[in-house]
Amino acid sequence: MSLRCAVSFAAIAPAAPLPALPRESDPSLAHPLPVQTLPSQPLLAQPLLTWYDRHRRDLPWRARPGEAADPYRVWLSEIMLQQTTVAAVIPYYESFVTRFPSIAALAAAPLDAVLAAWAGLGYYARARNLHACAQAVAASGGFPRDLEGLRALPGIGPYTAAAVGAIAFGLLAVPVDGNVERVTARLFAIDAPLPGAKPALRAAAAALGADPDAMARPSDFAQALFDLGATLCTPTNPACALCPWRDPCAARRAGIAADLPRRAPKKLRPLRHGAHFWLTDATGHVLLRQRPPHGLLGGMTELPGTAWRDAPWPAEEALRHAPMPADWRPTGEVRHGFTHFELRLDIFAARVERIDADGFLRPVTALANEALPSVMRKCVRMAGA
Numbered sequence: 001m002s003l004r005c006a007v008s009f010a011a012i013a014p015a016a017p018l019p020a021l022p023r024e025s026d027p028s029l030a031h032p033l034p035v036q037t038l039p040s041q042p043l044l045a046q047p048l049l050t051w052y053d054r055h056r057r058d059l060p061w062r063a064r065p066g067e068a069a070d071p072y073r074v075w076l077s078e079i080m081l082q083q084t085t086v087a088a089v090i091p092y093y094e095s096f097v098t099r100f101p102s103i104a105a106l107a108a109a110p111l112d113a114v115l116a117a118w119a120g121l122g123y124y125a126r127a128r129n130l131h132a133c134a135q136a137v138a139a140s141g142g143f144p145r146d147l148e149g150l151r152a153l154p155g156i157g158p159y160t161a162a163a164v165g166a167i168a169f170g171l172l173a174v175p176v177d178g179n180v181e182r183v184t185a186r187l188f189a190i191d192a193p194l195p196g197a198k199p200a201l202r203a204a205a206a207a208l209g210a211d212p213d214a215m216a217r218p219s220d221f222a223q224a225l226f227d228l229g230a231t232l233c234t235p236t237n238p239a240c241a242l243c244p245w246r247d248p249c250a251a252r253r254a255g256i257a258a259d260l261p262r263r264a265p266k267k268l269r270p271l272r273h274g275a276h277f278w279l280t281d282a283t284g285h286v287l288l289r290q291r292p293p294h295g296l297l298g299g300m301t302e303l304p305g306t307a308w309r310d311a312p313w314p315a316e317e318a319l320r321h322a323p324m325p326a327d328w329r330p331t332g333e334v335r336h337g338f339t340h341f342e343l344r345l346d347i348f349a350a351r352v353e354r355i356d357a358d359g360f361l362r363p364v365t366a367l368a369n370e371a372l373p374s375v376m377r378k379c380v381r382m383a384g385a
């Protein structure tokens with residue numbers, strides 16, 4: 001599930017001089033805003049934009065000042081950044097755009113090649129949607145330039161439509177990611193816990209975006225909010241002394257900045273179990289198979305294995321699912337976390353003269369080119385490849 005969402009402020013009166021927050025009676029607010037948290041002075045966009053002009057991050061997908069943003073790069077980076085950090089994304093992004101330098105190149109590539117380039121970023125449904133979206137955009141001659149058209153594309157939800165729309169096309173929208181949630185929660189001292197506070201935070205972000213200076217530079221304003229959250233208004237130890245909004249910030253004045261946003265206690269994720277088999281032959285090949293096209297890790301490559309179920313697999317039962325009879329030996333347990341469950345996988349390895357089993361063979365030395373998801377790469381490492 002994406003942590004991101006979006007608000008359009010086109011419907012808010014453009015002349016609103018201050019970022020008035022919604023009324024407490026607004027039924028869209030799951031958590032009404034306490035009156036005492038209203039800022040005591042104008043929260044003008046200009047101080048943030050001035051700070052951004054001096055301190056903006058230099059990111060590979062970001063246009064330099066005065067340059068037009070490339071919608072392909074903006075869109076690609078936003079899909080990659082969903083639930084992944086900037087530092088983790090940059091090498092993937094660089095190699096992705098080298099391999100697929102344009103939306104047309106991405107659209108023309110086989111899905112397997114896209115999945116292989118994506119391998120390691122997780123959330124493989126995104127890679128499939130990325131490919132489908134590229135094909136839709138290439139077929140229609142370019143990205144739509146309105147929020148509704150963007151949202152109709154595969155894999156583009158309200159957040160991504162707002163981010164691409166604001167950053168690439170200057171549309172009046174505020175994309176609300178985790179950074180923006182944190183900044184707005186602190187600026188307005190909204191202390192209701194997430195995720196219930198999301199509507200209130202979206203409303204607060206929309207109020208900020210209704211400032212005429214923000215509306216004059218929607219692309220920069222969106223990116224300035226991202227940068228403020230990423231560099232100064234960080235989850236722990238926010239650097240308030242350097243912040244362009246230090247004076248009006250309600251959480252700083254109340255001394256609770258580092259405590260916000262609050263979060264409801266996390267539910268424990270259920271645990272599932274499985275077993276996978278590393279089978280090699282005398283020619284240095286390993287047996288692989290492809291997962292079904294739909295569902296979790298759909299279309300990705302994996303080591304043959306059991307289903308993933310709630311109960312642990314006793315070794316004797318697991319080995320009944322081995323791809324062929326062999327001298328199987330246990331090599332260890334792999335642990336992996338998915339969004340909705342934790343996984344424990346027992347790994348078994350064997351070497352035979354010749355493999356005679358369902359699946360396909362690949363040289364052990366060429367596995368880097370395979371669309372193996374992170375959990376399977378862990379299995380490969382555990383098997384000692």
Ligand code: SF4
Pocket residue numbers: 183186187232233234238239240241243244245246247249250251252257
């Ligand atoms: S003053 Fe501090 S808490 Fe408030 S927005 Fe700035 S960095 Fe965040």
